[in-house]
Amino acid sequence: MSKEDNIKTFQEKLADYIQLSSVSAQYQNINVTAEFLKKTLTELGGQVQVFDDQKFPLVFADFPTTDPNSDQPTVLFYNHYDVQPAEPLELWHSDPWTLTKQDGKLIGRGIADCKGDLFVRLTALKNYIDDNGQPPVHIKFLIEGAEEIASNGLEYYFKKYSNLFQTDLVVWESGSKNEKGQLSITGGNKGICCFELSATSANIDLHSSYAAIVDGALWHLVDSISSLRDRGKIAIEGFYDGIEEPTDRARELAHQMNLSPEKLTEQYQLAYPLIPGNEINKIKEAYLFSPSLNIEGISGGYENESVKTVLPRYGVAKFDIRLVPGQEPEDIAKKVEAQLKKNGFNDIKIDYTMGSKAYRSDMDAPLINTLIQTAKTVYGGENSIEVLPTSAGTGPSYNFNHYLNAPIAAFGIGNPQSGAHAPNENVYEADYLQGIELISRFFTNLTKNK
Numbered sequence: 001m002s003k004e005d006n007i008k009t010f011q012e013k014l015a016d017y018i019q020l021s022s023v024s025a026q027y028q029n030i031n032v033t034a035e036f037l038k039k040t041l042t043e044l045g046g047q048v049q050v051f052d053d054q055k056f057p058l059v060f061a062d063f064p065t066t067d068p069n070s071d072q073p074t075v076l077f078y079n080h081y082d083v084q085p086a087e088p089l090e091l092w093h094s095d096p097w098t099l100t101k102q103d104g105k106l107i108g109r110g111i112a113d114c115k116g117d118l119f120v121r122l123t124a125l126k127n128y129i130d131d132n133g134q135p136p137v138h139i140k141f142l143i144e145g146a147e148e149i150a151s152n153g154l155e156y157y158f159k160k161y162s163n164l165f166q167t168d169l170v171v172w173e174s175g176s177k178n179e180k181g182q183l184s185i186t187g188g189n190k191g192i193c194c195f196e197l198s199a200t201s202a203n204i205d206l207h208s209s210y211a212a213i214v215d216g217a218l219w220h221l222v223d224s225i226s227s228l229r230d231r232g233k234i235a236i237e238g239f240y241d242g243i244e245e246p247t248d249r250a251r252e253l254a255h256q257m258n259l260s261p262e263k264l265t266e267q268y269q270l271a272y273p274l275i276p277g278n279e280i281n282k283i284k285e286a287y288l289f290s291p292s293l294n295i296e297g298i299s300g301g302y303e304n305e306s307v308k309t310v311l312p313r314y315g316v317a318k319f320d321i322r323l324v325p326g327q328e329p330e331d332i333a334k335k336v337e338a339q340l341k342k343n344g345f346n347d348i349k350i351d352y353t354m355g356s357k358a359y360r361s362d363m364d365a366p367l368i369n370t371l372i373q374t375a376k377t378v379y380g381g382e383n384s385i386e387v388l389p390t391s392a393g394t395g396p397s398y399n400f401n402h403y404l405n406a407p408i409a410a411f412g413i414g415n416p417q418s419g420a421h422a423p424n425e426n427v428y429e430a431d432y433l434q435g436i437e438l439i440s441r442f443f444t445n446l447t448k449n450k
């Protein structure tokens with residue numbers, strides 16, 4: 001079939017894939033979607049296994065090289081077949097489960113995160129196989145079904161089957177262009193440590209006349225929280241111990257990142273100066289390489305209208321700490337607890353909720369370099385690409401590196417207004433086609449470069 005026919009055929013299959021409405025949070029169509037992928041990947045020539053030891057099956061496809069003794073590299077594509085719920089439905093302008101083309105866009109739940117990306121990759125592979133036969137590069141697909149609910153079960157599969165997943169490069173599920181229209185290629189993410197602090201001061205809420213003689217839970221809570229910062233700096237003993245400094249190259253890439261303090265301030269009408277000060281490179285480095293301590297919310301006592309003169313017996317606050325490489329989530333939670341004790345807050349209870357470690361990729365790894373050079377030829381030259389050693393958000397890339405010990409590159413067909421997780425999720429059809437071109441040329445260049 002011609003390349004155009006392949007694009008058309010695979011877009012029809014993509015429509016079926018979206019129609020499967022595989023919402024992990026609602027355990028909807030999970031097994032049937034895994035089976036759909038098994039069929040699709042098998043038809044493409046893959047050796048497909050569906051592991052269903054866990055509630056959410058894992059689809060694994062192997063496209064072995066023509067010459068098993070060759071030293072051709074292995075590339076593993078990581079995707080997920082689950083999507084976020086489509087609700088609120090009334091905010092969609094078209095049916096979320098029907099792939100809709102409008103104004104140069106492809107619209108539907110999962111198109112940007114990350115069903116569209118998977119089909120971009122499959123289309124490119126089909127084109128490559130049509131032109132060259134079985135690819136000389138060893139290609140694997142690892143497609144999980146629970147990414148949107150914290151990759152439930154993924155670590156189990158890694159522990160049991162990671163020998164099958166070994167690779168020289170992990171291509172991450174999705175990504176997008178930035179506000180400047182550059183393709184972002186990102187190599188990892190920050191970790192996270194989530195916990196709650198709570199204080200209990202009595203067995204019931206008291207009349208606030210007692211406040212002259214009875215100390216309340218909320219005062220203890222806010223005092224304990226403010227003791228964790230000293231003039232804006234995180235004041236937790238050992239917090240910065242063991243942090244891996246970014247390499248010079250990572251800093252250099254950070255300095256080239258598309259981030260404008262003025263735009264940020266304008267967009268969100270920020271009331272306070274940025275924490276690292278005015279120097280642009282310091283701001284960019286902090287955004288990518290510094291851990292942060294954030295209060296997600298504080299609650300307790302009377303929170304409704306007018307007045308209630310009450311002395312609350314209980315207060316709770318939720319926190320997240322974004323971690324950088326070298327920090328361990330549970331260890332950081334212990335350090336918070338130790339610091340609170342040291343500051344005299346023995347009464348504050350800490351509950352660790354969840355965490356994951358950070359991972360920062362080496363963007364000079366040879367296969368990533370091939371990818372970057374290829375992307376420049378597809379997207380329009382030196383300045384068409386933004387390369388970042390990490391994102392400021394959190395994801396499971398640490399586990400991938402831990403079990404596979406391979407560099408990671410994330411990129412995809414989204415745009416800043418793609419609305420992943422939101423109504424009217426979309427990608428530009430032009431980005432979809434460019435995405436196919438990128439993967440096709442990447443396969444060719446991988447072969448050539450060996």
Ligand SMILES: [Zn+2]
Pocket residue numbers: 080113114147173174
């Ligand atoms: Zn995703």
